[in-house]
Amino acid sequence: MNTELTGIIATFLLTLVIAIPLGKYLAKVFAGEKVWTDFLKPLETGIYKLSGINIKEQMNWKQQLKTLLTINILWLFYGFFVLIFQDKLPLNPDGNPGMTPDLAFNTIISFVANCNLQHYSGESGVSYLTQQYVLMFLQFVSAATGIAAAVVLFKAFRDKTTTELGNFWEFFVKSITRLLLPLSFVMALILTFSGTPASYDGKDKFISLQGDTVNVSRGPAAQMIAIKHLGTNGGGYFGANSAHPFENPSYFTDMVELIAQVIIPIAMVIAFGYFIRRKKLAWTIFGVMTIGLFMLLIPMLSSELGGNPALAKMGISQTTGAMEGKEVRFGPAASAYWSTVTTIISTGSVNGMHDSTMPMSGTWQLLGMMINSFYGGCGVGLLNYFIYLIVAVFISGLMVGRTPEFLGHKVEAREIKIAAIITLLSPFLILAGTAIASYIFTNHGNAAWAVQPKSWLNNPGFHGFSEMLYEMTSSNANNGSGFEGLGDNNIFWNLSTGIVIFLGRFLPIIGPVAIAGLLGAKKFIPESAGTLKTDTKTFALMTFAVIIVLNALSYFPALALGPLAEYFTMLK
Amino acid sequence: MKKYIIQSIRLTLVLLVLLCVIYPVTVAFIGKMSKGNGGGEKITKNGKTVGYALLGQSFTKPQYFWGRPSAVAYNAAGSAGSNKGPSNPDYLKEVQSRIDTLLKYNPGIKKSDIPADMVTASGSGLDPNISAQGAAIQVDRVAAARKIDVKKVKELVAMNTLKPFMGLFGPSSVNVLKLNLALDAL
Numbered sequence: 130m131n132t133e134l135t136g137i138i139a140t141f142l143l144t145l146v147i148a149i150p151l152g153k154y155l156a157k158v159f160a161g162e163k164v165w166t167d168f169l170k171p172l173e174t175g176i177y178k179l180s181g182i183n184i185k186e187q188m189n190w191k192q193q194l195k196t197l198l199t200i201n202i203l204w205l206f207y208g209f210f211v212l213i214f215q216d217k218l219p220l221n222p223d224g225n226p227g228m229t230p231d232l233a234f235n236t237i238i239s240f241v242a243n244c245n246l247q248h249y250s251g252e253s254g255v256s257y258l259t260q261q262y263v264l265m266f267l268q269f270v271s272a273a274t275g276i277a278a279a280v281v282l283f284k285a286f287r288d289k290t291t292t293e294l295g296n297f298w299e300f301f302v303k304s305i306t307r308l309l310l311p312l313s314f315v316m317a318l319i320l321t322f323s324g325t326p327a328s329y330d331g332k333d334k335f336i337s338l339q340g341d342t343v344n345v346s347r348g349p350a351a352q353m354i355a356i357k358h359l360g361t362n363g364g365g366y367f368g369a370n371s372a373h374p375f376e377n378p379s380y381f382t383d384m385v386e387l388i389a390q391v392i393i394p395i396a397m398v399i400a401f402g403y404f405i406r407r408k409k410l411a412w413t414i415f416g417v418m419t420i421g422l423f424m425l426l427i428p429m430l431s432s433e434l435g436g437n438p439a440l441a442k443m444g445i446s447q448t449t450g451a452m453e454g455k456e457v458r459f460g461p462a463a464s465a466y467w468s469t470v471t472t473i474i475s476t477g478s479v480n481g482m483h484d485s486t487m488p489m490s491g492t493w494q495l496l497g498m499m500i501n502s503f504y505g506g507c508g509v510g511l512l513n514y515f516i517y518l519i520v521a522v523f524i525s526g527l528m529v530g531r532t533p534e535f536l537g538h539k540v541e542a543r544e545i546k547i548a549a550i551i552t553l554l555s556p557f558l559i560l561a562g563t564a565i566a567s568y569i570f571t572n573h574g575n576a577a578w579a580v581q582p583k584s585w586l587n588n589p590g591f592h593g594f595s596e597m598l599y600e601m602t603s604s605n606a607n608n609g610s611g612f613e614g615l616g617d618n619n620i621f622w623n624l625s626t627g628i629v630i631f632l633g634r635f636l637p638i639i640g641p642v643a644i645a646g647l648l649g650a651k652k653f654i655p656e657s658a659g660t661l662k663t664d665t666k667t668f669a670l671m672t673f674a675v676i677i678v679l680n681a682l683s684y685f686p687a688l689a690l691g692p693l694a695e696y697f698t699m700l701k
Numbered sequence: 702m703k704k705y706i707i708q709s710i711r712l713t714l715v716l717l718v719l720l721c722v723i724y725p726v727t728v729a730f731i732g733k734m735s736k737g738n739g740g741g742e743k744i745t746k747n748g749k750t751v752g753y754a755l756l757g758q759s760f761t762k763p764q765y766f767w768g769r770p771s772a773v774a775y776n777a778a779g780s781a782g783s784n785k786g787p788s789n790p791d792y793l794k795e796v797q798s799r800i801d802t803l804l805k806y807n808p809g810i811k812k813s814d815i816p817a818d819m820v821t822a823s824g825s826g827l828d829p830n831i832s833a834q835g836a837a838i839q840v841d842r843v844a845a846a847r848k849i850d851v852k853k854v855k856e857l858v859a860m861n862t863l864k865p866f867m868g869l870f871g872p873s874s875v876n877v878l879k880l881n882l883a884l885d886a887l
Contacts (some may be wrong), residue, residue, distance in 0.1 A: 457783075
């Protein structure tokens with residue numbers, strides 16, 4: 130078997146070897162049971178004390194959400210002003226300018242929302258202060274926000290009937306001290322010793338072997354790249370993200386980064402099952418998600434390893450596969466695997482440029498982000514999946530003519546309404562956003578913006594449409610990757626995607642937490658012969674069908690206009 | 702509500718110290734022990750820095766092995782890929798002209814010998830590597846330009862070919878800068 134395929138198989142297996150025990154560990158951490166990292170307790174106690182937090186205080190779901198939103202809004206203001214005034218603040222050895230207000234608006238929402246869509250380039254757009262005190266900081270806390278929100282949902286289903294869902298601050302702080310920070314520390318050191326810069330030295334200059342003068346951007350990158358993957362953030366230190374040799378020096382670091390971005394999303398699913406003492410449910414969810422992964426990965430591999438048919442016609446050798454936008458040290462198989470996991474979970478980092486992947490690969494990338502719950506982002510992947518579960522419970526209930534129930538709680542009109550709104554939100558934001566962009570591109574090409582609409586697209590025809598569709602989909606999914614040919618640093622894209630990211634982040638957190646809170650407070654109905662079991666293969670299939678049908682109905686027309694049309698044109 | 706705001710501000714300040722000072726500074730400090738002291742490993746020739754081990758650089762002279770096409774002309778202060786779509790007609794013309802250039806400067810090779818990586822731009826624009834096949838098609842040209850034995854050049858290519866990770870995972874590759882330095886050292 131060729132070494133490129135053994136590489137990705139090994140990567141996936143190692144991911145499971147780490148993620149499954151990590152899930153069991155997380156269940157214990159959040160349940161307050163004894164774990165080996167308890168030596169960190171004094172650190173946590175210190176943080177609570179300095180912040181004036183009493184973790185014994187129980188919160189209901191509304192208080193949980195209030196806390197979550199308060200601190201997130203605070204970060205928006207804090208970051209916005211640092212981004213605008215970064216040129217006047219310290220730690221700016223390269224003398225990079227402050228951001229324009231619209232770019233700062235987009236960037237700060239994008240990082241608070243764990244999206245990390247980047248309309249700036251790391252080398253020239255931000256200072257070291259911004260990279261660390263705003264962007265890297267938010268990579269930690271936005272991931273912790275997602276995990277804490279998911280733990281609130283865990284709490285709602287652990288006890289039979291409860292309105293006391295624990296303390297948000299405790300879940301949030303523990304996500305950092307027991308999970309994100311220790312793992313980041315280890316990973317940052319692995320990267321540093323593999324060649325990634327970690328020091329605060331500014332730009333360097335050298336004369337190359339041929340006599341060209343070359344400037345080299347550097348800086349404390351390893352620290353950020355670690356949390357960028359562990360927290361499923363994806364925002365790179367350098368413009369080219371993890372394709373950059375400094376961010377991702379070798380095949381070994383590529384494996385490390387691939388494993389890092391998937392372990393927490395999988396661990397959260399396992400933790401859910403262990404936490405609510407329904408292990409079988411966790412394995413069922415994990416099974417559906419993993420089948421989803423392979424259904425996107427296998428066709429993606431086939432289209433990338435097949436190479437570009439247009440280049441094949443020119444008569445060159447494409448034995449390894451399509452190479453445009455990819456790096457030799459990873460090869461097309463590892464880049465295809467990366468582009469699958471980075472779109473199904475919401476990382477959005479890349480080790481090869483998605484804009485240059487084959488048309489069918491674009492379809493699978495887009496679908497991965499549209500579904501957004503095959504593992505999904507840190508914490509939020511499970512929340513997204515929960516909405517699909519509720520819809521599946523409801524439809525199954527209708528089919529057999531019984532009141533739908535989930536884990537012993539009746540699912541009624543109010544919960545279904547919330548689930549329906551959240552389900553409809555994604556297609557609305559993606560399709561309306563793309564429609565408005567297309568309208569402006571065709572009818573107002575000469576608008577006097579930083580990048581004129583007529584020159585937005587880097588590629589003509591169907592692929593150009595895909596660039597706009599991808600940008601909106603990535604924003605809504607809080608993914609952050611892009612078809613980067615799009616000229617996106619101008620007022621239209623900065624504002625529109627900023628709004629889409631904001632709504633696409635917080636409503637899908639509020640919705641599931643509210644449903645869980647409402648369900649958890651209802652009377653517990655013990656299981657009987659007539660109960661619809663949610664941890665069976667039949668129900669797993671049902672959920673899978675719901676996911677496929679909902680997404681196919683919502684997005685097929687848009688996909689047909691973009692990547693599918695390009696694919697069929699190239700077949701000619 | 703007011704309580705949450707005050708707690709938020711205080712917690713943010715505490716975490717800024719932990720996550721943005723203690724964590725990165727500790728890593729940077731330990732990183733001083735790595736190759737290149739955590740600032741990127743440099744490559745020197747006669748006491749002068751001629752490049753970074755991980756970063757590709759532009760080679761256009763016939764006596765050097767060439768790297769891959771770059772969308773940013775190997776500018777290490779602004780990495781990027783071409784972002785050209787696979788069916789873009791302008792892009793396909795560009796690839797055709799790269800094929801023609803390679804055929805012109807490497808007489809004796811066939812079109813079907815040219816590997817995709819030699820005519821497509823890398824993701825970062827700084828790819829330090831080419832495939833073994835990408836080096837093989839340039840051996841004759843380099844040997845002729847340097848007036849040295851083809852066998853000697855082939856040996857150097859073999860010596861600078863990096864095997865898959867642990868011999869099992871990922872592709873093999875040739876580091877262009879190290880190969881060219883080895884040639885200069887002959």
